Amino acid sequence: DGGITQSPKYLFRKEGQNVTLSCEQNLNHDAMYWYRQDPGQGLRLIYYSQIVNDFQKGDIAEGYSVSREKKESFPLTVTSAQKNPTAFYLCASSIAGQGYEQYFGPGTRLTVT
Amino acid sequence: AQSVTQPDIHITVSEGASLELRCNYSYGATPYLFWYVQSPGQGLQLLLKYFSGDTLVQGIKGFEAEFKRSQSSFNLRKPSVHWSDAAEYFCAVGAYSGAGSYQLTFGKGTKLSVIP
Numbered sequence: 001d002g003g004i005t006q007s008p009k010y011l012f013r014k015e016g017q018n019v020t021l022s023c024e025q026n027l028n029h030d031a032m033y034w035y036r037q038d039p040g041q042g043l044r045l046i047y048y049s050q051i052v053n054d055f056q057k058g059d060i061a062e063g064y065s066v067s068r069e070k071k072e073s074f075p076l077t078v079t080s081a082q083k084n085p086t087a088f089y090l091c092a093s094s095i096a097g098q099g100y101e102q103y104f105g106p107g108t109r110l111t112v113t
Numbered sequence: 114a115q116s117v118t119q120p121d122i123h124i125t126v127s128e129g130a131s132l133e134l135r136c137n138y139s140y141g142a143t144p145y146l147f148w149y150v151q152s153p154g155q156g157l158q159l160l161l162k163y164f165s166g167d168t169l170v171q172g173i174k175g176f177e178a179e180f181k182r183s184q185s186s187f188n189l190r191k192p193s194v195h196w197s198d199a200a201e202y203f204c205a206v207g208a209y210s211g212a213g214s215y216q217l218t219f220g221k222g223t224k225l226s227v228i229p
Contacts, residue, residue, distance in 0.1 A: 100207020
């Protein structure tokens with residue numbers, strides 16, 4: 001079955017540590033996205049990538065970094081510069097040029113203490 | 114810039130009752146509109162979408178939504194709610210963001226509770 005995999009489902013880190021969230025898709029989609037979700041805030045776009053080796057900042061990119069070395073993978077690193085990293089992180093993908101129709105992974109809950 | 118407003122943060126209905134979740138959008142052109150559902154700790158599942166044509170669209174799980182351009186609304190409805198419909202619902206607008214790409218802008222969500 002085609003879909004998006006995010007691992008792990010739960011992640012715990014100490015303050016001051018960088019942490020990388022995994023996102024893999026086998027839908028053959030060119031475009032991939034990272035969102036952050038906080039209670040009562042909806043989804044906010046962190047970074048997106050339309051093609052391999054290219055990515056753009058979203059609305060809340062500060063304190064985050066990404067890479068896109070393979071079409072199937074779009075890992076997100078939450079750096080120590082992110083002031084409030086505890087959140088639910090969702091990855092999505094879409095056909096190139098059809099970013100209005102995105103398919104979502106199951107999410108990773110990151111807790112930083 | 115586009116925006117989505119979901120006026121109701123939390124709605125409680127009895128099982129078997131009808132449901133309407135409100136969504137208002139702001140976008141300068143013809144919008145692509147979506148409703149997603151999210152169970153606790155899970156990803157988003159697409160319920161239905163509107164691109165063009167018939168303003169009443171049918172989705173999965175017995176949901177439907179009506180696009181009203183004059184009111185900039187895209188309200189979600191279900192005639193008879195089931196306990197399994199308890200979840201959080203997000204309305205989204207897909208807007209052109211330049212360089213041939215589109216992005217989704219989400220509302221803040223409406224949490225639905227269902228009383229047995």
